[in-house]
Amino acid sequence: MSFLPEKEPLKFDVNLCGAPEEIIHLVDNIKKVGEQFLYHWKTFPIVLPPTAITTKCQINGNDSTYGSDSNCTLARRAITSIRSINCRDLFVPPSFDELDAVAINTKGEPRHLNAKQLESLRERGLDKDIHGKPKKLNSKQLDTIRKLGEFEVASINFVGQTHKWRLTEWLQKGTERNRETLLDDLAFSLQFLLVTARARLFSHFFSIADSIKAILTGVIKLIDIIFGVPSLQAHNLPEKIREERCRYLVAELICRPELEHALEHLISFVRKQLRKAATEKFEPSKEAMFPQIPIPYQFLTPKHEEIDLRLFNRDIMKKALPVIMGLLERETRGWFLHFREKLIYELKAQKLSDEEIEKSVNEAVMKEYLQRVYKSIINNSELQMLGDGIPKLLINQAQCIVLMHRAVENVQRKIIKQKNTLSQRMQYTYPVLSRIGPWMRDKQRIAEEKFIQECQWSAHEEALTLCKEYNLHQAVYFLQRDLTFMREREPVLSKELKAVKIPTRTFHWLTQIWHPSNWIVRRSFQGQSETIPTILSSTATAITTPRSNPCQAVFLVEKEITRSTTTRWPFWRIINYFYRTWTWTWNAMFFFGVVIPWCSPVSVRSLFCSESFYPDLELSQVNGTLFPRKSSLTSTLLSRLNLLWRHISKSRTHFETKPDTGFIGKGMTRHLNRIWNYVIKGILGTLAMLIIFPIICLSASLGSLMVAITGPLWMPLVTLLLHVFNGLIYDLDSPAEWKNRYFVIIEAVIWNIIIQGILQPLIACLIAFVLCPIITVILFFVALLRYWFRLAWDSIIYHLVIKKRGRIPACDSFIVKRVAGPGMASDYYFQIRPEQALAAFEAKMELDELNAYQNLMEQKIQQPQKDFARFVDVCFGPFSAHLAKNGAYRVLEKEAQDLMSALHDKLERRLRELQSGLSTTLKSKIRLTSKDLKVTVALASKMLEYWYPQHVIQKLSTSEEEFWESKGITINDWSALAVVFFTDIFSLDFLTPLDDTDTKFKLETEHSVDLSRFSNAIHTINFDGQSSEMLGPLYSSRGNIQIQSPYLEISAFNPRSKLLHCKFKKLDNACNSITYTMLLGGRFKTGTRKHKAYLGTNSAQSSQLNKSRPWKRSQQPYMADKMCIPLPVPHPAHIALIIHNRDSESPIPLESENCIGILRALEDRSSDLLSTDYILASSFDSTDSHSSLTSESAEPEEQNVNVYNWQRDDWMLRTRQTGAVRVELASPEDISLDSESTRVVFGTLGTTV
Template sequence: MSGEERASRPNSLVLEAPAPEREPLRFDVQLVGAPPEVEQLVNNIKQVAEDFLYHWKTFPIVLPQSRFTGPGNRPSDIIIAPPCDELDAAALDAGVEPHPLSPKQLHSIREKGEFEVPSRHFPGQTHVWRVAGWLQRGRIRAREELYCHIARAIALIVVVSRDRLLRDEPLSLIAGAKALMQGLHRLMDVIFGMPSLEARDLEKKIREERSRYLVAELICKPENQEDIAALAAWVTRAMRRASTEKRDARDSSSRAAPRVPYLYTTPQRTQVDLRLYKRDLLRRAAPALQTILDRESRGWFLHFRERRAALLASQKMPMKDIEEEVSAAAMREYVSRVCGAVLASEALAALGAGVPDLLAAQLRAAVIVNRAEEGIRRKLEAGLATAEARIRASHPILSRAEAWRKEKLAVAAQGLRNELRWAGMEDAANAMQGNKLPQHRYFLLRDLTFLRDREPLLMKELRAAKTPTREFVWATRIWLPRNWEIVRHFRGRSERIPTVVSARATSIVTPRSDPSQPVFLAHLDTTRTTTTRWPGWRLLNLAHRTWCWTWNLMFVLGVLLPWCSPLSLRTLLCVKPFVPDLELSQVNGTLFPKRSSETQTMWSLLLKLWRYVSKERTRFETEPDTGLLGKGLSRQANRVWNYGVVGGLGSLALLLLFPLAALAASSLALLAAASVPLWLPGAVLALHAAFALVYDLDCPDPGRLNRWFVLFEAIIWRIGFLGIVQPILAFLVAIFLCPLAALILLVGGVGWWVARGAWEAVAWRALIVRAARVPAHDSRYCRRVAGPALHTHASYQITAAQALAAVCARGELEALAAWAADTEAAIERPLKDYQHFVDACFGPFSVQIAKTGAYKQVEKECAELVWSAREKLAARRRDLALPLADAARARVRMLPHDLRKAVHASAVELAVMWGAAARADEWWAARGLEPADWHALAANTLVDVFDAEILVALEEGEARVALEAGAGAARWRELAARHPAPPDVLAERDDWRPAPGVWGEWSGTPAPRVPPPALDAAAFSPRHAHLPPLPAPPAVALVLHNRESDNPVPLDSDLCMEILRSLEDAPDCDDRREGVERYRGGGSEATSDTSGSDTPDDDALCRISPRTERAACRWTLTGRGVRLRADLASPEDVSLDADRHCGTSV
């Protein structure tokens, strides 16, 4: 190695920098009047401090040698951004005045209204200037405008006029006829009541039938038959328990859930494993899967994208196709890597045998389905583009009308959707067969069969099964308590019992929550129901409302008020208080008087009044005589008040006024009750009229229909405006207005075209030909509409030598930053030693450093040295800085061969520069790179210096401006020429991984705009939105049970679905039959039968498996409520007699 080369390297020095020189600190200690012991101690401390503490006598600050020394050798001299005024250069053409337009440019203005000017800085490109429309539009543009006017005129006839007459659209004859029929139907509905039916929950029923059809042909394995029977029995008992014990169905999961089978076979002998439907399994696998997804997404995509893009670009493939192909290949590579990592994961393998295989297969299936849907979307887009091109070619003038073109495109799109409706699922099934995914292919084909063949028929059947949209309940009060209906509810069964009125009261009157006790309910009303199923339901509602309101009002006015109220006749006839209301006993279901409804009579009130007077007199006489006047004077006043005012006047009111009030209230109530049949029907009829006029309380469909001013809506809006005025307006528009407007538009368009042509001919010959010049900027007469760097900035082109110089400058800056950190640490070392000395010696005495004396002087010297070092560093950084702003750096790019050469040469120089520091793997890990991957480091450095666009090579014809290079670039050009660029040919392999020592990245091909592939952990879930919606494994088992059982489980009930959901969320049972074998009856862990009756299914048998040496057994003694847990040393330690019903279950 020559001396010149050694001197040019940043880490090598021609002359070694002198080492810093220390000087001990000196302390001036003067103690006056101190004891000898203190003086000796202080002198010892001073001597030790002067031996240990120091400051820098000399500290030379010599920056590392730089390769950018000398005049004209700085980065600002190597990369120069020249000023670029492209428009002035193109207009002036090396002159002072703009040159006139050429005959070709003048002819272009006459034909197209625009002209082209060749670019000076961008060879092969042109600037397009468009003349203002008022001055010159050109023959071609004027003709296009005429065609558009003709197309709009024709569209008024063939689209607008036709739609008003023949299409069901707003403002049309058909829409008017429909509105008229709807208005008449609404009017008849308001008056009489028309049938209102609907098919409810269509989507939910279709979804349930679809999920059951997917698993309807599965075959359970023989060893799991008993598990399915036990599960069905458990669910049945749980439903009965939830309905009888008055508790939430989700509480069933707290009991010992039976084992749910997950393994099945198909009629084609395909193995089906549904273990991924266990939520707990996916929940435990989620952290490991997320880690794998994050790990496998790093470190390979850039290499893969560049290599695949280079290969496809060499085949002359368009950029759009390259981006699509690279994106698909990147996703395949990512999925392959993730599947390999999943299969090799020990954490996933610990979840169960074959679980990694299931997860990998599930991921491949989800990706295949997404890929198939993406393919169908692209076919649909391509088909629509082809259809639009065909429409424009076959109808060159009419296709310019947007309404007509959209209509034709909508028809074509509908045809394409019908044609490609099942193609996505068929393609996915074929791809699954090629990827050996038989389970997912089976369910996908079953789903395809259901959607294509069975769903239309099922939808037709379900739509025919309609139910009324609303139901009305009319309750009529039962007058006599002995006619009330008493119903006993116990264990899901209801029965009516005889009505018994008893005088004995019981202590329990509220329904009990104990499931072993019955519940009694009293029905005080007779209910009748009407619906909107049949015509005339409003008249039926009128009759029922009149009937029930009449009887209920007569009961209130004729029974409750004159016989049971506090002002009833019974208060005058009875002496003792009476109890008019009854309440129901929850012990035996009898009716007894309700004490809280006790009503006082006139005589009982009189008795109560004089008892109150007696108590007041007694209280007065028994109190001590401590008042102001004494009892001798106040006794007479107390007697007058209690006997005369309270007792006398109160008795007078009860005996005279109370009977009059009771007789008047009862008489008025009886008269009103007798007159109810006379005036109530009219009131109800008026109420129904108010329903039609103001607010429709009996609206058949409140969620869809308007309820305010229904009659006015039906007559004025629907019949009058929409049904009569709309057809008239539609007819006038179609027959008169549209043809007239089309004629005006056609004549006006042709006239405007003729007049415009004459004006443009005069303006072109008189003005443009004589005075037009090449413009240099936009004005009111013309503006630039196309050309290099118009909408996007032009790129700055640099050479490989300039890029290499920028990379080396960045490397020197990083080395300079590390040197600065080490130098500042060395400068401040005396301060740190000083602090450490004080803390070690005087820290236990809570002594702190005072910034005075020697410490202040050392701190000042260190601050000056640091400031001097930073000044020199700032000057060096200014010398190494690039002269480009951040916006300009983002536009810097290179040609393909320069990009290859720059990356390779930069990698070599960085390897020499950082060779010693890069020996540790941590150094590469901090930069997110593989060890010894110098080319990736060089590429990342280029991105840091400029921008990510630096790695995208310039294409042919792309707008660019070459950055000038100074005289100092010659040496870097020679250095870059020493390292030949690697070949740009790589073998095509989907599983490519960069081999050590072989460089295949950043080969110079323009990189496509393809984002890195990404997957979510939800892709491993079989409940993915795009996959067939299989039911949960418990529901699958019950579907198979119902297929062969005479006692099916009602899967459609909400209670059953709630139990299955709780069973699905319950912790998993152990599938291995080791230890204690669970019993087959499907019962719970603690089988205390609260119903009071035992069934054979509830019997339990404790069996100990002989395969284990030590088993754990837990059982519950039902009779005693005691739970035991025994660790058994051998299976012979326990023996239970199955014939004895001892209430023990294991």
């Protein structure tokens, strides 16, 4: 019988009644061709591959080779197995409930023991003696109960395991546990005296010390709100120190002689651009590109050591980073797993602790990874083409970053070790006090602060030592300069800068200039400003807004005199009071004495002048003269009457010129119109203007004049009321934003002085000197009474009840409860035999074969449909015809669905037999011993080598190379593939062998399962010394050892990177440092050690916790602020300017805004002018600005495109979304949109609106 499918041509039913003969002939030809090429499956037998578990297999003697044509993965002896193995029968979990099984029989009645059971119970009975009666407790168990209140019973079914029972505390607690309770009670009583009482005296919260601070705070607030206390601050102190730090790093550098011409060209270019910026507007980024300005990247130290900074070149890094990323990814493959396990095995053989092993292996893995990466970089031809020595520079940069991180990590490890040592010493020296948590934390905090103060330069010194070992001369030079600055210059500089303080707030008082002839007119042209005479003109000009043309001058007018006061001096509020009174008085007199009587619509001028007038003036941008503002036109009484009667005349004319088409003729409505216009509008309106308007004008003018004359009398009272309002309600003159502005006097008097200053110390003294000692004494005697009463009670119960009546229980009760034993703990494992693992492995291979068979059959079943669709597309596609899924194609679909269903049904039945049915939790606990694991992996690799290529790989739709690449292992590495399969079958923990100290239970098979062929194959392998060495230490028990995959951040190769510049936070575990997270690709561990890992969100959570619980002292974590990674070396363009300023008598102003923009344009320039790649900001590219980091090579998923690269002083290309927009009102064509970089560029002479 043939198992191959048979084809049958498709038949088409065509009905063309009434069609032309040409069409009938054409369709007949198409039908013939279609029936010739198209087909369907006449028969399609579905025969699954024979299962390897039930196939007859033989093995000859000690020969363990496998026939290539055999369906079995292991050769068998002359023993034939005809029983199929269900994979669910391979692993049968044990039952941990042996208590009831011993106590009762299957019918629920007391079990009668036979001779064999009695003999077994004599040796290891559980709760029955040799007569089947409840078993008494022995002397060891009674002694354990006396000490701990618990006892142990050996297990029957699980050799080496014990059941632990604990008595309820009211029955028996135990002397040891009673002593622990006594120590805890004594510690709790002493806590009130040593912690609570002391905290009420010296703590930062609710203490006498805090009350003294509160009184001083309240008094200062009262003095400040009434008179004014100086309020100063050091402005931008960290930024200034950082700028000086950057300059100091390169202060001694010398330009190479052959590059001095480039330095001169750069200096001349910067000077030219500064002159241009002072006279006209320009874009520095474009000016820096055309022409290409040479930048010296190589310098010399005073000892003539070479400093090569070519990695600051954006073009070089743009080409190098993609290559390096590929090398970093490639070097992580193929070696890590075996290398890690070999190291763990060797270090475990040396009897090292888990912590030492973890540290050593992580360092060795990272070292091996870095060596591989460095070797690939040094031998890469693409990187060598970037320039002589560029690969070496990249390696040195990465080495420097790694070593600096390692130095900081070493300091962190020392701090953690010192804390642990202190804790152990305190627990040994003070067994009671060490149980007081706040007392221990306070001691640890003091010791940690002292250690940090002593080791504040340890990170620098450690990094210097490491860099010297690796001969990184350039890094050593900058590290030494940085250490010298931080140790010698930074304290002095910080002290000097702290002395230079600025006021926290400046007040501006504007006084109106009354007469326009006294207004101040300024003329600005090409960066120069001068005051010109004020000229009043009656001739208006067309241009009144500032022009953007740099060849045209800009005129500005000042109508107020500005005076300023600050919070620098004492009594600044009194000074503000006088300035406010003076300014407001003159402005009120101007408003009420000039504006209203002479310039307003109800002024005397509006009453007596014959024509309208212009009370306001505006500035001409042509000649700087002041002329009347047209928008300020004000009408007078005569002009209003004139307008009224003109309106009446126009209304009458309009009425008379309209045609007479209304409901009532004009003969009647004309009289009404005359009455409305002449009488009501004209006469009454004129009378109203002549009578009411003069009264309004005179009363308003006279009233405002009176207010203006009496202004010096009432204005001081208004400002005094405002001064009182500032103290009682809301402080408008608050010197700082962070201070409270509401009800300042009430806060100072009631809260700070009365509550915190008076009531707080009284209550604190009462608690510290009365309540806490009383509570301590009471708790002390209660603890002693409790201890002696407990001892007496335990002795009575032990001698009267437990010793005489105690026996081994069979179940839990309210008196005794089983707390430990087989199956109760989570740290246990299931041990299996190699035969079971190999059988499951064989099932896994068969699953892969079935999957490959399924894909192959599905493609073959669907082949007629694909050929049909291709035929239609080729023949009728040019005529825009598409496949219609009906007719013959529908028949093909139906046949394919039927075949698919039959295939899936057969596969599902087979797959159910191959499923082990184990849960994920159970799989993670299955282990083998070390020897069994080696044997299993060795045999599994042979099974794969002789069976897998023919039965699986040949049936795959991909090539063999693609198969191995998808698994992430090298070609024909059958051992690694076996490891991957075992990981899929069980879990990754399966590869960790069992130790002798592990708690383990056996997973047996069903009695009907025959695994003898696997046992025979195992016994035929002879593991002599050579074979054992060949297999090697595949895997080792790791326990708490966690080894992270090696990973190096791409930014480690870029000196302009910001990613590696971070402040190192204090960690409770040395291996959880930021170095492991970033450089080793690690993750923070939780729950694997005694100490918890520090997470990045802990600082925010701690801040929120302190707000909700203010009595908790805020813990300041250790931060290696003295170490910046990478070092803040300025850009070579900035270094060139620093060198010029050091040796020149006419230095370039580096702090100026124009110079900062020019430097940034030079730093960010690239030969690719159309480049729009994402640029990461850098913290220390120059001393005045944050430059950009070229990371065009970053992967798309690693780029944060939603984060804008704002730079602090980018004055020319700023697109920050703020409330102010710079526009050129007179010249909108000067606003340009850069379509390539989506930036709007504005001129520098614009105005802010």
